[in-house]
Amino acid sequence: MSYLDNILFAILLIVGFGFFASSVKKIIRNINLGVDVNRKDNSKARWKNMALIALGQSKMVRRPVAGILHIFVYVGFVIINIELLEIIIDGLFGTHRVFAPYLGVVYDVLIASFEILAILVIFAVIVFWIRRNVIRLKRFINPDLNGFPKSDANYILYFETVLMLLFLLMNASDLHLQNVPGGFSHFHKAGSFPISQFIAPMFNGMSNELVALLFEVFWWVHIAGILVFMNYLYFSKHLHILLAFPNTYFANLNPEGQFDNLESVTKEVKLMMDPNADPFAAAPVDENAVSSKFGASDVQDLNWVQLLNAYTCTECGRCTSSCPANQTGKKLSPRKIMMDTRDRLTEVGKNIDANKGVFVPDNKTLLNDYITPEELWACTSCNACVEECPVNISPLSIIMDMRRYLVMEQSAAPMSLNAMMTNIENNGAPWQYNQQDRLNWKNEN
Amino acid sequence: MSESLVVPTMAEMLAEGKQPEVLFWVGCAGSFDDRAKKITKAFVRILNRTNVSFAVLGTEESCTGDPAKRAGNEFLFQMQAMMNIEVLNAYEAKKIVTACPHCFNTLKNEYPELGGQYDVIHHTEFLKSLIDDGRLTVEGGQFKGKRITFHDPCYLGRANKVYEAPRDLIQKLDVELVEMKRSKANGLCCGAGGAQMFKDAEPGNKEINVERTEDALETKPDIIAAGCPFCNTMLTDGIKHQEKEGQVKVMDIAELIANAQDL
Numbered sequence: 001m002s003y004l005d006n007i008l009f010a011i012l013l014i015v016g017f018g019f020f021a022s023s024v025k026k027i028i029r030n031i032n033l034g035v036d037v038n039r040k041d042n043s044k045a046r047w048k049n050m051a052l053i054a055l056g057q058s059k060m061v062r063r064p065v066a067g068i069l070h071i072f073v074y075v076g077f078v079i080i081n082i083e084l085l086e087i088i089i090d091g092l093f094g095t096h097r098v099f100a101p102y103l104g105v106v107y108d109v110l111i112a113s114f115e116i117l118a119i120l121v122i123f124a125v126i127v128f129w130i131r132r133n134v135i136r137l138k139r140f141i142n143p144d145l146n147g148f149p150k151s152d153a154n155y156i157l158y159f160e161t162v163l164m165l166l167f168l169l170m171n172a173s174d175l176h177l178q179n180v181p182g183g184f185s186h187f188h189k190a191g192s193f194p195i196s197q198f199i200a201p202m203f204n205g206m207s208n209e210l211v212a213l214l215f216e217v218f219w220w221v222h223i224a225g226i227l228v229f230m231n232y233l234y235f236s237k238h239l240h241i242l243l244a245f246p247n248t249y250f251a252n253l254n255p256e257g258q259f260d261n262l263e264s265v266t267k268e269v270k271l272m273m274d275p276n277a278d279p280f281a282a283a284p285v286d287e288n289a290v291s292s293k294f295g296a297s298d299v300q301d302l303n304w305v306q307l308l309n310a311y312t313c314t315e316c317g318r319c320t321s322s323c324p325a326n327q328t329g330k331k332l333s334p335r336k337i338m339m340d341t342r343d344r345l346t347e348v349g350k351n352i353d354a355n356k357g358v359f360v361p362d363n364k365t366l367l368n369d370y371i372t373p374e375e376l377w378a379c380t381s382c383n384a385c386v387e388e389c390p391v392n393i394s395p396l397s398i399i400m401d402m403r404r405y406l407v408m409e410q411s412a413a414p415m416s417l418n419a420m421m422t423n424i425e426n427n428g429a430p431w432q433y434n435q436q437d438r439l440n441w442k443n444e445n
Numbered sequence: 446m447s448e449s450l451v452v453p454t455m456a457e458m459l460a461e462g463k464q465p466e467v468l469f470w471v472g473c474a475g476s477f478d479d480r481a482k483k484i485t486k487a488f489v490r491i492l493n494r495t496n497v498s499f500a501v502l503g504t505e506e507s508c509t510g511d512p513a514k515r516a517g518n519e520f521l522f523q524m525q526a527m528m529n530i531e532v533l534n535a536y537e538a539k540k541i542v543t544a545c546p547h548c549f550n551t552l553k554n555e556y557p558e559l560g561g562q563y564d565v566i567h568h569t570e571f572l573k574s575l576i577d578d579g580r581l582t583v584e585g586g587q588f589k590g591k592r593i594t595f596h597d598p599c600y601l602g603r604a605n606k607v608y609e610a611p612r613d614l615i616q617k618l619d620v621e622l623v624e625m626k627r628s629k630a631n632g633l634c635c636g637a638g639g640a641q642m643f644k645d646a647e648p649g650n651k652e653i654n655v656e657r658t659e660d661a662l663e664t665k666p667d668i669i670a671a672g673c674p675f676c677n678t679m680l681t682d683g684i685k686h687q688e689k690e691g692q693v694k695v696m697d698i699a700e701l702i703a704n705a706q707d708l
Contacts, residue, residue, distance in 0.1 A: 257604025258554035262519045266559065269523040295517065324634040324657075329650030378647040381515050381639030382599040387630050403517030417516045420643035424521060428507030429473040430643055438471070439503040441482040442452045 009091040009223075016227030023234035027311060030349040034304035039250040046249045049392070054248040059390040063318065066131075069124040073160065076121035077241070080167065083114050087223060097174075100190035108192035115171065115195040118164045125164075129157045139317030144336045149237065149315055156238050159229050166222035172199035173215040177208060184208050240314035244391045247312040250305050251392035256383040259400060264292050295404025297367040299345045300359075302401060309393040310341035319385035319395055325378040332378035334385035334395035340370035341398060367402055376402050377414055450489050454503040455536045465500040467571070468538045470552065472545035473508050474674035480681065481544075481674035487703035488544055488568055494708055495581050499542075505532050509551040516640040523559065526551075530561035544568040544699060546600035546673045547638075553605070567601055569611040569672050569698050576617065585619030586705035591667040593620045593701075596657065596680060597632035598673035611672050614698050618705050623664040633657050635679035642675050658683025662693065669695045 039046075052058045057074060061067035086099050100107045132140045132153060145153070175196055177187035185208075193200070203211045233239050240247075271277050296302050299310075319334035320326050326333050344366045352359050367373075379399045386394045406412045413421070420430045428435045458465055469492070474481040492499050510525030533541075541563045543549050553565035566574075575581035593615055601607045608629045615622050627633045636646070636653030646652060658680055661669045669684070671677040674697075681695045696704075 255550075255554055255605050257550040257600050259514060261523065261555060261558050265519045265523050269520065269527055272524070273527055294519065322631070324636060324653045325647070325649070327633075327651075328646075328653050328656055330647045332647070374647055377644070378649075379639050380599070380634045380636060380641050380653065382634035383603045384599075384631075384634065387603050400515075400517065404519055405517075407517035408520060413516060413518070414644050416644040417640055420640065421513055421516065421518050421521055424508045424510070424513055424525065428525070429477060430508060430512050431473065431477055433477045435507065436504050438476045438506055439452070439454070439501065441471075441476060441485055442450055444482065 003094075006092055006094055012224060012227065013088070013092075016231065019231050020234075023231065026349060026353075027234070027239075029352075030345050031304050031307045031311065033300050033345070033348065034302050034307040035300075037303035037305055039252075039305055042253055045253055049251060049253075050245055050249040053390070053392060054244045057390070059388075059392075062388070062390075066316075069127055072117070072120040072124040073128075076117040076124075076164075077160075079117055080114050080121075082110070083167075084226065087219070091219070091223060096186045096188060097190040100188075107190065111171070111191035112194050115168065115193060118167050119195050122161055122164050125157050125160050129154070132157075139321040142317060142320060142333065142335075144317070144320065144333050144339060145315065149339065152236050152238075153315070155232075156236065159225070159232070163222060163225050163229065166218050166225065168196045168199060170215060170218040170222055172196035173203055173211050173218060176200045176203040176211050177215065180208055185212060187212075237313065237315045240312050240391060243308065243312040247308055248392050250308060252305075252394060252397070256386055259397075262294065262404070264294065293405070294408035295406070296398070296401035297405045297409070298365040299341060299348055301405070302341070302398060306341070306394070306398055306401075307345055309395075309398075310338050310345055312391055313338040313342065313393055314391075315339060316390065318388045318390065319393075322384040322388045324380055324382060324384065330375075330378040331372070332375045332399075334399075337371060337375070337395040337398055338393060341366060344370050367405065371402065373406055373412065376406065379403075450486060451493050452489055453500045454505075455500045455538075456503070456505070458500045459536060463498075464537065466498040467540045467542050468533070468536070469499045469501050470509075470541050470543035470545075470548050471501055471506060472543055472548040472674070474678075475544055476506070478674060478678070480678060484544055484674060484677070484697040484699055487697065487708070488699040490703045490708040491572065491575075491581065491699065491706075494706070495575055497575070497580070502532060502536075507532075509548045509556075511547040511551045512640045512643060514551070514555070515638070516643075522555075526556055526559050526561070530556060530559060533561055533563065538563055540564045540566070542566050542568055542571045544672075544674065544697070546598040546604075547675070550600040550604050567605075567607055567610070567672065569601075569614055570607060572699065572702060573610040573613055576614075581702075583614070583617040583702055584705060586707065588668070588701060588705050589619045591618075591620045592623055592665060593618075593668045593670050594623045594625055594661050594664040594666040595628070595670045595672075595698075596625070596635065596661060596676055597629055598671070598676050599632070599634050599638050601672055602632055603630060611670070611698050614702060615670055618701060623666060625660045625664055627660055633660060635673075635676040637675035637679045642678075652683075652686075654679035654683040655686050658687060662687060662689065666693060668701070669693060670698055670701060671695055672698055 057071055060070050086097065089098050090096060131137050171193050174187060175193045177184045178189050293301065299307060315335060317335050323332065323334050348359060351362055376399050379396065381396060383396060386396050423430050423432055427433060455468065471485055475485040507529055508525055509529060510522035513525065514522035541552055543552065546567060549565060549567045552563060572581065576583060595611055595615055597608065612622060633656065634653060635657050661680065669680055671680060677695055677697060684690050684693055684695060
């Protein structure tokens, strides 16, 4: 008996997982380029969020059609991955359905449910494809997705369909061989095949050897396809299948209306308001102090959760479709904020890789080269995008950090906002009214 | 309407050695904007009628800093916050009610970290509690049987998850409460938040307040109820844009309650 197959398979696995591990390492490295933010508190609430929102898909079903179809695909992939374990063991040791003898009738139920899920996945994926390419829902033909993102979405759908078809074809050829009178090779009877029993007749009339060869082909293409798909994630919006879990865990737990108070500003304001502070004193020398800038102009100024958000975004566009600015024709698209952040982060990561681990300034920033002030100023901070995101991404927090940079580092607010701020500074109201007149309403009719 | 309003200030209260049950944070719009001042007065009329012990800061009140913060000016925000906190803490303020969801959100969520910890509630929650405690009874009056739709202010609804108090109050008026296609967590912004109130919109094909007013008009309302002075302005402008000011009114919930009781 030749072990060539098994060795080849082992090599394939090692290469597949090896590449994947190096991609994961890069993603983690890039996310850690962000500044620190404490999201390790209140782990109970965080686990609960992850269980409900990522595992339980609770926010997906706000849009029922897409939500339910997505659950088919999601459950399909999670459950069918259990079968992958058996496929891998069979491949490594040359066995055939190694779990069957241990599980008995449970095994039949499992295989049958995998098959039903597989057909549901195919159904859902076809509907998804139609929504994108035939019905052309607005959020899927939005210019944000021009170029690779549009193809990326379709590639994922093709991949999933092919993988599910291969899974069913594999089972069908297996079933055909299991039913050969007197048995054939090691294809002993195991499993129940509610879907592929209808595909199996297509092998009638072929020689057993040919069907066994086809089975081998389906098996190899299927497992190789999965490994390729896994490695494709790094380049794709499909990363959400992994990152949705940490992303919902580390997401903001405060009320949506609560924006963070910049600590560096608090220190300065307290100093300014301290009557005992010496205004001419030299700033205390702190060897470890990093000259902090206010707000964000590039990805390194954002916090690591915002960068994790960017990798997690699957570009579904629910945020953009609920954004009041976007609905009324403004340039702002919360989805584009996330996509730009990821694109810039990828670019910065490549720069670091090319320069032996150090970022060499490239005269580009997230602000202006990717996201324009016009987009940032169109936001009403209404939180519709945050509320809508099925995995608790906050495009709003990035918009706000970039506005802070524009205003506090560049004094680049729109004229009318500068006037509003001057009024607050001078008379404690956004309009030009005297603070002494604040109670005049009491005596007016 | 003829009886004059009783509006004590915190300074007056302190001079008498009294601490009010609640501090009414009027806000800039409520103090200066002609439309919003009517809301302020309607709310005070209810407070006077129900003998709630309250006080305002009066000339000692200053902008919470919300529009500065949302515009990106964290310095100005924190300056305002620290000054207000000093004043509030000096008066030992504990409970604050405000008719502005922006002040409400900022005082409630962003002040604690800077040293200002108060029990902050929106005026709709406060009015609801007055009814629940039997201190205020509400009848439909002139609004009985009218169709009313409620526009959720972003900073009350999504931002702080207060969806029911304003609706409960409207329903007390014996009216037909109709929901817009986008409401509660899905509510569409009026277009004023995030400091947009104080600037022109970026180029686009429509104004946000017009889009939102269309949502409201689809419900064929007699009245659009609001819970925020800025939403009120935006929707009133939207109604004018649609030339419907003869048929549809935009009113704050405090005004609905006060007018229904002929206060």
